[in-house]
Amino acid sequence: MNRILPFSSHLRSFALSRFCSPTYTATRRMSSTVQFKQALSIPGPIEISDEVLFANAHPSMSHVSPDFIPVLGDCIRMMRTVVDTADGQPFLIAGSGTLGWDQVAANLVEPGENALVLHSGYFGDSFSDCLETYGANADQVKAEIGAAVSQEAIESALKAKKYKVLTFTHVDTSTAVLSNAKAIAQTVRRVSPETLVVLDGVCSVASEEIHMDEWDIDVILTASQKGLGVPPGLSILIASKRAIQVFNSRKTRVTSYYGSWKKWLPIMKAYESGSPAYFATPPVNLIYAFHTSLSAITKSSPSLAERYELHREASQRIKAAATELGLKQLALAPEFAANGMTALYYPDGLAAGDILPRLVKKGIVVAGGLHSQIKDSYFRIGHMGITAVDGSRGDVDTVVKALKETIAEAAAAKSA
DSSP states (O other), X not given: OOOOOSSOHHHHHHHHHHHSSTTSOTTOBOSSSOBOOOEEOSSSSOOOOHHHHHHHTOOOOOTTOTTTHHXXXXXXXXXHHHHTOSSOEEEEEESOTHHHHHXXXXXXXXXXXXXXXXXXXXXXXXXXXXXXXXXXXXXXEEOOTTSOOOHHHHHHHHHHSOOSEEEEXXXXXXXXXXXXXXXXXXXXXXXXXXXXXXEEOTTTBTTBOOOHHHHTOSEEEEETTSTTOOXXXXXXXXXXXXXXXXXXXXXXXXXXXXXOHHHHHHHHHHHHXXXXXXXXXXXXXXXXXXXXXXXXXXXXXXXXHHHHHHHHHHHHHHHHHHHHTTOOBSSSSGGGBOXXXXXXXXXXXXXXXXXXXXXXXXXXXXXXXXXXXXXXXXXXXXXXXXXXXXXXXXXXXXXXXXXXXXXXXXXXXXXX
16 A cells, blocks of 8 residues: 655654754754854745655655655645645646746747736736747736736726736735736636636745635646745646646647646646656655645645635734834735735835845845836845744744844944
């Protein structure tokens, strides 16, 4: 009988002795020469639980081993739970979240077809570039910085031209802007029901509420290193039955080799049914880590609904502290503010050099600006995964305390 081995007992004993010994203190000391003293508070990669780190250190194993097959199969099933779909088809492929764009462009859009990209930040430009690389005609509807594209603008664009796909970034990591996925899908179904709705959820899956079937989303793409709480390296995409039908009815050859669903669909179906299959080697250790994280998300306490609420609470605490300090959010209104991250303008008279190095000295690593038009004007704080869910870690308190001290110190230094 196949056994799921998320982490072997002998290795766990080694890891526990290594990482949970008296030397593995609040400084996260791993050895006498290597120390991790900083809390990673960027919007991905995020802090990872010890259990996931242990699982990632699983001994090397064949990707067709009877022990590994049910682990990958379980991950496929658990991803359906995460995005709330009964019959969506997950694809778990070695790669970054960017590979999800390639999958959409190569499998669902044939050369010469039209794609509509809703732009709420840097990643709208990138998705457009990817679509055009594969031969699509990509049009953008751009929101003002700090806002999402309005439903009126979406409706107008859909009435002006026939689009094969509409894509949007659920949370744009460059701006921390949240788009209303449910409303977008409703508008598309009402105005252009044949258009596929593609949700870029790299910075939203497992930290923002998503209901794939209920909202009638055709594709959700994401990556392992953000809300899903796993090290980088796994591209995750879930396609609806409608999307698979569009793929199966395409008239031209898929324009990617590695990203072709013709290659990967049989692999995913085989592993879910309990049989090995091969096209390209999966990241075995990362799948073990992914299994551990997904089990915590879908089968443990807090529940998925409670996780969303905990992300909202952590977000409100960070944003309230920023407001108290006089810091202005990029998000122009609360409905545009993501729950897994916050983007803040620097205080008047202060810049990145005044803020970011001081935070690092206090053990907090945040991200600088990314949007090209305002890159030097703001910074970004990530608060997703265990940072939001595990209150015993005190991550949010630590960030708030460091932020308050840093702003005070930087202001004092400027006035001196």
